[in-house]
Amino acid sequence: MTNPVIELCSGRVMHARLRPFIHRFVYRVFCIRLRIDRLPEAARFNSWLFGIEKRRLVSFFSRDHGARDGSALQSWLASVLTQSQIDIQTGAVWLQCFPRVFGYVFNPVSFWFIHDRDAVLRVLVAEVNNTFGQRHQYVLVAPGLAEITDATELTCTKIFHVSPFCAVSGGYRFRVANLAGLQRMAIDYHDPIDVAEPLLRTAIVTNRKLFSTAALLRYLLTMPMMTFGVMLRIHVQAFQLWRKGGRYHPVPPLPESEVTTSDIGGRG
Numbered sequence: 001m002t003n004p005v006i007e008l009c010s011g012r013v014m015h016a017r018l019r020p021f022i023h024r025f026v027y028r029v030f031c032i033r034l035r036i037d038r039l040p041e042a043a044r045f046n047s048w049l050f051g052i053e054k055r056r057l058v059s060f061f062s063r064d065h066g067a068r069d070g071s072a073l074q075s076w077l078a079s080v081l082t083q084s085q086i087d088i089q090t091g092a093v094w095l096q097c098f099p100r101v102f103g104y105v106f107n108p109v110s111f112w113f114i115h116d117r118d119a120v121l122r123v124l125v126a127e128v129n130n131t132f133g134q135r136h137q138y139v140l141v142a143p144g145l146a147e148i149t150d151a152t153e154l155t156c157t158k159i160f161h162v163s164p165f166c167a168v169s170g171g172y173r174f175r176v177a178n179l180a181g182l183q184r185m186a187i188d189y190h191d192p193i194d195v196a197e198p199l200l201r202t203a204i205v206t207n208r209k210l211f212s213t214a215a216l217l218r219y220l221l222t223m224p225m226m227t228f229g230v231m232l233r234i235h236v237q238a239f240q241l242w243r244k245g246g247r248y249h250p251v252p253p254l255p256e257s258e259v260t261t262s263d264i265g266g267r268g
């Protein structure tokens with residue numbers, strides 16, 4: 001790919017609960033990746049089908065991320081890094097997320113890939129939303145702000161309520177790997193945090209390609225209800241967990257801070 005500012009991704013989301021019963025599902029998705037540091041340039045891809053800050057069949061709005069008020073996402077990200085006491089000269093900043101489809105979007109998690117001026121991946125931000133209208137950011141770095149590679153495991157304590165069938169305890173282990181054109185984002189949830197086998201395994205495997213209206217139209221025709229389906233599947237899976245005997249946890253108070261930074265013990 002030659003210096004792109006926007007990419008299309010198609011792939012699958014896989015999820016498995018391993019205790020106290022087995023529960024698995026896989027579904028197809030498509031998403032976009034945007035150079036947030038060059039967002040105005042991406043607007044040249046606006047068309048009758050797709051729009052940045054414009055109402056189209058498929059669209060991206062800054063107000064769906066960051067401060068959620070439509071303000072500059074780069075400024076918001078800088079404040080998050082400052083709050084996490086991360087001092088780097090940022091280069092490329094990619095945001096991977098679901099777009100709005102027919103005006104609707106729900107992103108359980110969006111990923112921010114922050115590179116330095118030498119194009120080295122230094123920070124990964126997981127922007128998490130739950131179905132109760134709440135959000136949180138996990139800012140993930142390797143020890144010493146070392147390069148994040150395929151072998152890097154990024155860890156953080158869970159302090160934000162996501163599934164009502166999991167307590168707000170334990171911690172996450174993130175890993176991002178690229179192989180043969182595929183990107184794999186793996187999130188293992190361990191509760192208790194020191195138990196070897198995770199309670200939940202989640203993976204998002206995508207194939208990236210340059211953005212085109214024709215490719216986007218193909219995705220839309222094959223997955224026209226994709227973003228509505230994300231929310232629908234969450235509730236269907238919750239009902240199935242309840243049927244299997246999953247313990248329901250009420251929504252707890254929000255954490256004091258909207259930002260949680262990596263555990264120092266993350267391994268590189």
